[in-house]
Amino acid sequence: MKKILFVAVLSLIVSPPAWADKIDDIVKAGQLRCGSMLDFPPAGFRGAGNEPDGYDVQVCRDMAQALGVRAVIVETSSSDRVPALVANRIDVLVASTSPTLERAKTVAFSAPYVAYANVVLTRADSGVTSFDDLKGRTVGGVTGTTTEAIMLAGLQGWGQGKDKYTGYGSEIDSYLALTQGKVDGLVVTNTVGSVLGKTPQFRNLVVAGPTPSQADLCAIAVNKRDGELLRWVNLFLWRQTRIGRYAELYGKYFGLGTPPALTADGTY
Amino acid sequence: MSFSPYHEFNWTDCWFLLQGAGRTILLMLVAGTLATVLGVAVGWLRFASRAARILTAPAIDVLRSVPLLVLLILVSSVFGIAGFDIDVFGTAVAILTLYAAAFAAEVARAGFASVDRRTRRAARSLGMTAGQEARHVLLPLAARTVFPAWVSLMLALVKDSALVSAIGYVELLKASQVAVTQTNQPFLVFALSGLLYFAICYPCSVLSRNLEARMKHDLAA
Amino acid sequence: MLDYQFHWRAVLADLPELLGGAVVTLQVTALSVIVGVPLAVLLAACLRGGASARRPARAFIEVTRNTPCLFQLYLFYYGLGALGLNLPSFTVAVVAIGLNNAGFLADTYRSALQAVPAQQTAAARSLGMSFLNAFWHVVLPQMARIAYLPTVNQVVWAMLNSSLGTLIGLRELTGVTQFLQSRSFRTLEFFLLTAALYYVLAKALMLAAALLGRRLARGAP
Numbered sequence: 001m002k003k004i005l006f007v008a009v010l011s012l013i014v015s016p017p018a019w020a021d022k023i024d025d026i027v028k029a030g031q032l033r034c035g036s037m038l039d040f041p042p043a044g045f046r047g048a049g050n051e052p053d054g055y056d057v058q059v060c061r062d063m064a065q066a067l068g069v070r071a072v073i074v075e076t077s078s079s080d081r082v083p084a085l086v087a088n089r090i091d092v093l094v095a096s097t098s099p100t101l102e103r104a105k106t107v108a109f110s111a112p113y114v115a116y117a118n119v120v121l122t123r124a125d126s127g128v129t130s131f132d133d134l135k136g137r138t139v140g141g142v143t144g145t146t147t148e149a150i151m152l153a154g155l156q157g158w159g160q161g162k163d164k165y166t167g168y169g170s171e172i173d174s175y176l177a178l179t180q181g182k183v184d185g186l187v188v189t190n191t192v193g194s195v196l197g198k199t200p201q202f203r204n205l206v207v208a209g210p211t212p213s214q215a216d217l218c219a220i221a222v223n224k225r226d227g228e229l230l231r232w233v234n235l236f237l238w239r240q241t242r243i244g245r246y247a248e249l250y251g252k253y254f255g256l257g258t259p260p261a262l263t264a265d266g267t268y
Numbered sequence: 269m270s271f272s273p274y275h276e277f278n279w280t281d282c283w284f285l286l287q288g289a290g291r292t293i294l295l296m297l298v299a300g301t302l303a304t305v306l307g308v309a310v311g312w313l314r315f316a317s318r319a320a321r322i323l324t325a326p327a328i329d330v331l332r333s334v335p336l337l338v339l340l341i342l343v344s345s346v347f348g349i350a351g352f353d354i355d356v357f358g359t360a361v362a363i364l365t366l367y368a369a370a371f372a373a374e375v376a377r378a379g380f381a382s383v384d385r386r387t388r389r390a391a392r393s394l395g396m397t398a399g400q401e402a403r404h405v406l407l408p409l410a411a412r413t414v415f416p417a418w419v420s421l422m423l424a425l426v427k428d429s430a431l432v433s434a435i436g437y438v439e440l441l442k443a444s445q446v447a448v449t450q451t452n453q454p455f456l457v458f459a460l461s462g463l464l465y466f467a468i469c470y471p472c473s474v475l476s477r478n479l480e481a482r483m484k485h486d487l488a489a
Numbered sequence: 490m491l492d493y494q495f496h497w498r499a500v501l502a503d504l505p506e507l508l509g510g511a512v513v514t515l516q517v518t519a520l521s522v523i524v525g526v527p528l529a530v531l532l533a534a535c536l537r538g539g540a541s542a543r544r545p546a547r548a549f550i551e552v553t554r555n556t557p558c559l560f561q562l563y564l565f566y567y568g569l570g571a572l573g574l575n576l577p578s579f580t581v582a583v584v585a586i587g588l589n590n591a592g593f594l595a596d597t598y599r600s601a602l603q604a605v606p607a608q609q610t611a612a613a614r615s616l617g618m619s620f621l622n623a624f625w626h627v628v629l630p631q632m633a634r635i636a637y638l639p640t641v642n643q644v645v646w647a648m649l650n651s652s653l654g655t656l657i658g659l660r661e662l663t664g665v666t667q668f669l670q671s672r673s674f675r676t677l678e679f680f681l682l683t684a685a686l687y688y689v690l691a692k693a694l695m696l697a698a699a700l701l702g703r704r705l706a707r708g709a710p
Contacts, residue, residue, distance in 0.1 A: 039449050041274075046446060048275055050284050074356075075436050079667050082674040083341070084436075087348020089356070105496070106674040140658070144671025166578060166658040167668060172449040173567075173658070179452070180570035182577075199274045201452030333645070333691035334684045335652035337663055342680040349493045349677065423555070430557035434656070441560060448567070455571040458564050462556050469555035 022226040023067070026091055030069050034060035035076040035090035039171045042195050042253040043096045043114075055191075055253040056094045059113060059220075062245065063092070066236055077170050079144035082107055085221055092222050092233065096189070098146040099219040108224045110233045112217035113240070114250070115260040116189035118150055120208040121196065126184045130209045133185075136160070140174050140183035143167040147187040150213045154187075179204060187211050191254045215260060277451040282460070288443025289464045295357075295429045295439060296468075299364035300422050306365065307372020314373060315380040324373070331370035336431050339363060344435050360432040368425050375417045379410035412483065419476035423469050430465075440464055493677070500678040503669045510665030511686055513579075517651040517661060518694075520583040522644055525590025532591055533598035546595070553592025559653045561585045566657040582654035582661075586647050594636070594643055601635040602628070634705055641698040645691050652687075662686060 026032050036044040036056040044054040052073040064071035076084045076095060085093050085107055096116070099109035122128040128137070134151075135158045141148035148167060155165060166183060168174040171192070177183050179202060188196075193207040220237070222229050240246045241262065250259035310328075313320035331339070343366075344359050354362070383406050391405040392398070433442035444461035448454045535546035553561065565585045566578065576584070605628050613623035655664035662683060670679040 038446075046450060049280065050446070075438075077434075077436070079671040080434075080436065083345055083670070083676040084348075086674065086676065087345045088351065089344075089348055089436075102673050143664075143668050162660075167660065167664070168658045169656045169667075170445070170449075172445070176448070176452065176454060176567055176570070177658070180567070180575055181573075182570060182575045199452075201274050330684075330688060333649075333688045335649040335663065335687060337652045337655070338666075338680055338684050338687060341676065342684055345676045345680070427557035430559045431653075441557065441563075453571075454563075454567040458560070458568050462560060462564065465556045465560060466552070470551060473551075473555060 021228040022091065022222070023229055023232055026067060026069060026229075031072050032060070032064040032067055032069050032092065033072045033074055033090045034064070035074050035081060035084050035093040035095055036060060037078060037081070037095045037171070038073075038075045039077070040096060040192070042191060043189075055114065055249055056096060058249050058253070059240075060092070060094050062240065063094070063233070063236055078142050079169070081144075082221065085223060088223070092220055092229070094220050096218045097221055098216055099221075100146075103221075106224070107221040108226070108230050109219040109221050110230060111237055112219055112262040113237045113246075114218050115262055116191060116216040116218065117260075118147055118187050118211045118213045118216055119190050119193045120211060121178065121186045121188045121193050121205055122184060122208045123178060123181065123204050124206045125204070128185055128208050131211045132158075133208070136164070137184040138164045138166070138182070139185045140166045140168060140177050141186060142171055142174050143169060146216055147189070150211050151187045154211070175202060175205070189216070191256065194254070194256060215264075217262065217264065274450055274452065277447070277453050277456055281447045281451060281457075284447060285440065285443050285457070285460055285464065288438060288440040288461075289468065291438065291443075292426060292429050292440040292465075293468060295360060295364060295432065295437075296422065296426050299361050299368060299429070300425050302361070302365040303368035303372050303421075303425070304418070306369040308376045310369065310373040311376025312380065314377045328370045328373060331367055336363075336367055336428055337434055339367060340431060340435050356435060356437045359435060360429075360437045364425060364429060364432070367428065368421060371421055371424075372418070375414050375421060376410070378417070379414035380406065382413045383409045415483075416476045416480040419472055419479075423472055423476075426465070426469055495678055496673075496675050497678055499673050500669075500675055500682055503679075504682070506665055506669060507662065507682065507686060510660060510662040511690060513659070513661040513665075514648065514651050514663075514690065517579070517582050517586065517654060517659070518644065518648040521586035521590055521647045521651070524583060524587025525594065525643070525647070526640065528587070528591035529594035529598050532595035533602050536595065536599045537602060550592045550595050553589050558586065558589050558650050559656060561589060562653055562657050578654060578657045578659040581657060582651060582659050586650050586654075589650065590643055590647050593646070594640060597639045598632065598636055601632040604635055605631045637702055637705055641695065641702070644698065645694055648690060648694060649687070662690075 020028075036052065036054070038044045038046055038052055038054070038057075040054070040056075042054055043056045044052065047053040052075070057073055060073060061071045074084065074090050076090070076093070078095075081093055081095050081097060082103060084090050093107070094113075096114065097103070097109075103109075120128065120131050120134065128134060131154060134154065139151055139155070141151045151165065152162070155162065166177065168177060174183075174186055175196065178186055185208070190207075196202040196205050197207065220233050222233065246262075247259050250256070310324055314324055340360075340363055343363050347354055347359055347362075387409070388401060388405055391401045396404065429439055430441040432439055433445065436442075438446065440461055444457050447457045451457065532546045532550065535542040562581060562585045565576070565581045569576065609627050610620075610623050613627045614620065618626065651661055652663040654661050655667055658664075660668065666679050666683040670676045
């Protein structure tokens with residue numbers, strides 16, 4: 001009898017607690033840990049007082065507000081974005097991430113929440129005026145980004161190896177390399193291109209036309225096992241567009257007029 | 269547009285760098301203390317027992333043969349996957365502690381081994397217990413011998429802590445990268461952070477050298 | 490390891506690319522030693538010379554020893570870039586790690602140099618050898634025996650330090666790993682494999698050094 005009682009008590013102790021999903025965890029913790037890149041203005045940067053700001057950061061804050069919790073912005077570099085999510089250092093990733101099928105094997109992606117066009121960025125004195133002008137030049141990119149993939153695809157198309165390509169650890173490193181003349185061209189999003197040209201520090205950088213790539217529809221990522229959270233994020237994004245908040249934030253941070261539709265032609 | 273991702277280098281950035289330097293020092297103090305305690309314990313085990321020496325050898329060997337950068341990324345993802353609820357500072361401290369302890373253990377072992385067996389036996393024959401002998405003879409003599417090596421280890425820790433920037437902790441190097449992002453004045457910012465690192469490390473290395481010289485002098489006398 | 494599923498297939502398929510990165514790591518290591526060791530000998534000679542030679546050498550050593558290697562890489566890459574001098578990341582890694590090697594070995598070499606009595610050089614000179622000949626055939630072999638172990642340690646350090654090159658865009662072992670893991674995000678698998686590769690590289694370097702060391706020891710008096 002004693003033995004049975006002991007086993008019963010033990011099973012009570014070790015049995016898993018009532019099932020709680022990620023949303024419950026977040027609400028209970030009172031904070032939403034949100035990964036963003038802070039070296040990717042205007043989507044993510046540090047303002048004059050060094051506090052995080054930007055389009056992605058603001059989406060995080062809206063999301064936290066909708067959940068009734070505090071937003072904790074965790075800075076993740078481009079190559080550390082998904083590892084931070086897998087390693088459970090963050091709850092959601094709002095970091096201008098393209099939902100590739102390869103990445104989707106490891107994390108779960110939401111519906112698109114922002115759309116970028118990818119353009120060529122170069123120095124005014126480089127003589128580069130189109131993507132194909134980069135053929136044979138030294139070029140750069142940021143390790144683990146979609147823009148890097150576009151550049152590498154270009155190199156392959158021109159029959160070039162990777163020996164004239166340098167992959168940097170962060171966005172700012174690649175801009176510095178371009179300003180200093182270490183490379184002659186980068187592929188960046190149109191949003192970055194427009195803000196860099198207006199910045200006194202990067203006065204010598206100009207956009208030199210589009211790249212042969214489709215609009216980059218970026219998505220928010222959550223852990224694969226957090227299905228409930230993913231559904232909530234999708235609803236949140238749907239509402240952001242419906243209430244005009246998407247257009248408002250797009251105008252505020254990117255200043256590029258009417259925001260692009262978050263859909264693709266011929267499908268949803 | 270109602271925001272400014274970029275600005276000229278100003279006093280706020282200076283203060284930001286100083287805060288980064290403060291965090292670098294904090295990392296050194298916390299990880300350095302833990303690593304010293306752990307290192308002395310493991311070093312003692314390795315000195316006193318052959319079995320412990322063989323058992324701890326693989327861990328120390330691996331920690332000393334893999335770059336810290338790789339260890340940082342690896343361990344931080346293991347921590348996350350294992351479900352440890354630990355922030356970036358905790359992760360950074362844990363990895364730096366383990367890494368420095370692997371070196372501290374060898375320093376400590378060498379220190380214990382440097383104490384003459386006859387001195388220790390003499391202490392015991394004077395009626396000291398094993399504990400008293402360890403506290404009053406072995407530890408002070410060993411500490412004296414390895415003190416300079418220990419200071420260099422702490423200096424290495426300050427410099428190694430720069431790598432913690434790779435997992436997102438805003439210490440001095442990360443703070444300088446952030447400042448460079450906003451100001452695009454890399455030369456100025458790196459010159460400043462270089463000075464700060466130098467200001468942290470140089471006094472320690474001079475102190476260690478002087479002590480070393482004095483010890484040599486004492487031994488010669 | 491609660492619910493982590495290892496995906497090894499993708500990682501193993503990329504093994505050839507990782508090995509390619511390991512080759513770059515070894516190249517940087519070898520070249521940085523080729524840059525660092527002669528410079529360290531030169532610095533050691535300067536340290537034994539007059540104040541005009543000693544002071545700049547001492548300043549150089551203090552700066553390399555009291556700032557992080559990662560910082561030095563940044564300074565060389567972006568700092569020099571700001572002054573209009575753009576070197577490829579491979580060259581910067583070789584030069585910066587090479588100078589770092591020199592800074593750390595100089596003091597060791599100075600004491601090794603001190604250990605060879607000046608009378609030996611004088612004797613060799615009196616036999617009609619030129620100064621360089623005397624240094625090469627008489628002083629250097631004896632120095633090598635003393636400085637051998639610290640040099641081997643520094644070679645392993647240089648290899649581990651080369652991983653920092655990834656932060657200035659060098660695609661060595663760590664850089665290739667970062668690149669590959671960002672495609673599929675199998676971070677843990679990739680970095681486990683890379684850690685294993687570094688371990689093998691470190692052991693291979695030690696083994697090569699041990700074989701070379703036996704040859705050095707054979708010539709010992």
